[in-house]
Amino acid sequence: GESVGLHLPTLSVQEGDNSIINCAYSNSASDYFIWYKQESGKGPQFIIDIRSNMDKRQGQRVTVLLNKTVKHLSLQIAATQPGDSAVYFCAEIMGGGADGLTFGKGTHLIIQP
Amino acid sequence: DTAVSQTPKYLVTQMENDKSIKCEQNLGHDTMYWYKQDSKKFLKIMFSYNNKELIINETVPNRFSPKSPDKAHLNLHINSLELGDSAVYFCASSQASVLGNEQFFGPGTRLTVL
Numbered sequence: 001g002e003s004v005g006l007h008l009p010t011l012s013v014q015e016g017d018n019s020i021i022n023c024a025y026s027n028s029a030s031d032y033f034i035w036y037k038q039e040s041g042k043g044p045q046f047i048i049d050i051r052s053n054m055d056k057r058q059g060q061r062v063t064v065l066l067n068k069t070v071k072h073l074s075l076q077i078a079a080t081q082p083g084d085s086a087v088y089f090c091a092e093i094m095g096g097g098a099d100g101l102t103f104g105k106g107t108h109l110i111i112q113p
Numbered sequence: 114d115t116a117v118s119q120t121p122k123y124l125v126t127q128m129e130n131d132k133s134i135k136c137e138q139n140l141g142h143d144t145m146y147w148y149k150q151d152s153k154k155f156l157k158i159m160f161s162y163n164n165k166e167l168i169i170n171e172t173v174p175n176r177f178s179p180k181s182p183d184k185a186h187l188n189l190h191i192n193s194l195e196l197g198d199s200a201v202y203f204c205a206s207s208q209a210s211v212l213g214n215e216q217f218f219g220p221g222t223r224l225t226v227l
Contacts, residue, residue, distance in 0.1 A: 008153070008154055032214055034215065034216075036218075038154075041221075042220060042221070043117075043203050043205075043218035043219050043220050043221050044156070044203070044218045045218070046215050046216075046217070049215060087154055093214055100146050100148070100158030100160075100161045100168070100170075101146075101148075101216060102158070103155070103156040105155065106154050106155070106156075
């Protein structure tokens with residue numbers, strides 16, 4: 001659903017459940033993608049990254065999937081915890097990164113107790 | 114130790130004033146950035162800078178200027194502040210390598226223009 005206050009897509013899941021956050025990126029020439037987590041009042045924090053020559057990468061409780069055909073990224077968080085509540089951004093970058101990251105809109109993940 | 118630090122954390126000022134936000138990174142990175150996050154949480158690159166090249170997002174007004182006294186610092190100077198400049202400004206740094214290009218972000222500076 002949509003959170004009117006933040007104007008961000010909102011995903012609400014029960015603690016312990018798995019969550020999937022989706023992102024559409026814009027530049028087919030982008031070759032590196034990152035998921036960031038931003039807690040209230042803090043800067044974005046790196047979660048996981050993936051290069052364009054991969055379609056899946058796993059970390060601790062997180063998995064990123066990349067579908068270059070449709071320019072789509074997803075972030076799967078397993079066994080969600082209260083501390084996972086935050087805004088999640090996907091970001092894309094091309095080449096050496098001199099142009100900086102291009103961020104997606106962000107999704108507000110709420111973990112219900 | 115804080116990897117990327119910014120000062121001040123909060124900045125409240127009147128329109129038409131000139132202000133600066135400071136950023137320092139102790140990671141030894143070559144590239145630093147400034148991002149602006151608006152009230153809708155949208156993050157947008159403003160500048161990227163290393164010791165060779167400054168890249169400016171063409172949508173950034175020329176009232177904004179980055180200044181880098183050395184590799185570890187990239188300050189943001191803003192002239193003649195406007196109401197629309199109110200936002201949270203994030204500094205970041207990175208060191209591109211074959212392993213990736215993870216950017217480390219500072220805690221942000223919340224600028225409020227009255």
